[in-house]
Amino acid sequence: SQQGEEDPQALSIQEGENATMNCSYKTSINNLQWYRQNSGRGLVHLILIRSNEREKHSGRLRVTLDTSKKSSSLLITASRAADTASYFCATDPAFERGATNKLIFGTGTLLAVQP
Amino acid sequence: EAQVTQNPRYLITVTGKKLTVTCSQNMNHEYMSWYRQDPGLGLRQIYYSMNVEVTDKGDVPEGYKVSRKEKRNFPLILESPSPNQTSLYFCASSTRGLAGGWKETQYFGPGTRLLVL
Numbered sequence: 038s039q040q041g042e043e044d045p046q047a048l049s050i051q052e053g054e055n056a057t058m059n060c061s062y063k064t065s066i067n068n069l070q071w072y073r074q075n076s077g078r079g080l081v082h083l084i085l086i087r088s089n090e091r092e093k094h095s096g097r098l099r100v101t102l103d104t105s106k107k108s109s110s111l112l113i114t115a116s117r118a119a120d121t122a123s124y125f126c127a128t129d130p131a132f133e134r135g136a137t138n139k140l141i142f143g144t145g146t147l148l149a150v151q152p
Numbered sequence: 153e154a155q156v157t158q159n160p161r162y163l164i165t166v167t168g169k170k171l172t173v174t175c176s177q178n179m180n181h182e183y184m185s186w187y188r189q190d191p192g193l194g195l196r197q198i199y200y201s202m203n204v205e206v207t208d209k210g211d212v213p214e215g216y217k218v219s220r221k222e223k224r225n226f227p228l229i230l231e232s233p234s235p236n237q238t239s240l241y242f243c244a245s246s247t248r249g250l251a252g253g254w255k256e257t258q259y260f261g262p263g264t265r266l267l268v269l
Contacts, residue, residue, distance in 0.1 A: 068256070070256070070257075070258075072258075072260075077240070077263065077265070078262060078263060079156075079242055079260035079261050079262045079263055080195075080242070080244075080258070080260045081260070082257045082258060082259070085256055085257065125194065125195070127258075129256075139197055139200070139210060139211070140185075140197070140258065141197075142187070142194045142195035142196075143194050144192060144193065144194035145194055
């Protein structure tokens with residue numbers, strides 16, 4: 038099963054409103070990243086938060102990380118129609134034995150911002 | 153312009169006909185990987201490469217091959233495609249991040265949509 042599970046699967050809001058998406062994961066991590074994908078296109082890196090960080094900001098984006106609950110949230114403030122896209126979390130797993138070279142993606146949240 | 157390119161962007165083929173999807177990056181990145189994206193399953197890693205001549209399996213390697221003869225290129229080969237390999241494929245590359253890890257900012261190609269009949 039996927040390491041990252043986003044919630045909700047789909048979200049529809051009005052322009053100007055805030056959008057919150059959540060990601061849960063199963064194992065310890067080195068970092069967690071959020072990516073955006075416009076319909077049928079490649080993913081674009083948005084923000085990375087390390088396991089020792091609790092909150093990070095980048096423009097209208099705010100990411101939080103709760104390692105005790107193995108969850109993260111992405112908040113997009115004052116949303117715009119151009120924010121309409123799918124959003125994915127990706128985790129860099131940390132294991133006690135050895136290292137993994139994999140980045141594990143979740144199934145994504147589809148965000149629709151109505152003008 | 154820094155980018156990852158994939159070719160072709162769209163491909164329709166028939167079962168058993170060998171095909172290659174090319175991936176090239178111009179950022180001198182060491183790490184490259186291939187993903188497939190299917191509805192409800194998110195992105196799953198097929199193969200990855202840490203550097204020239206160094207490749208390893210991801211989560212779903214069956215039915216695929218890769219090679220890394222040059223740093224910039226990482227082709228994905230389907231020796232005998234089957235309908236269950238119909239998918240959207242992405243190539244990605246990265247270099248060492250600030251903390252020394254390889255899996256920080258991934259740069260993705262535009263995708264290759266493959267249909268196997």
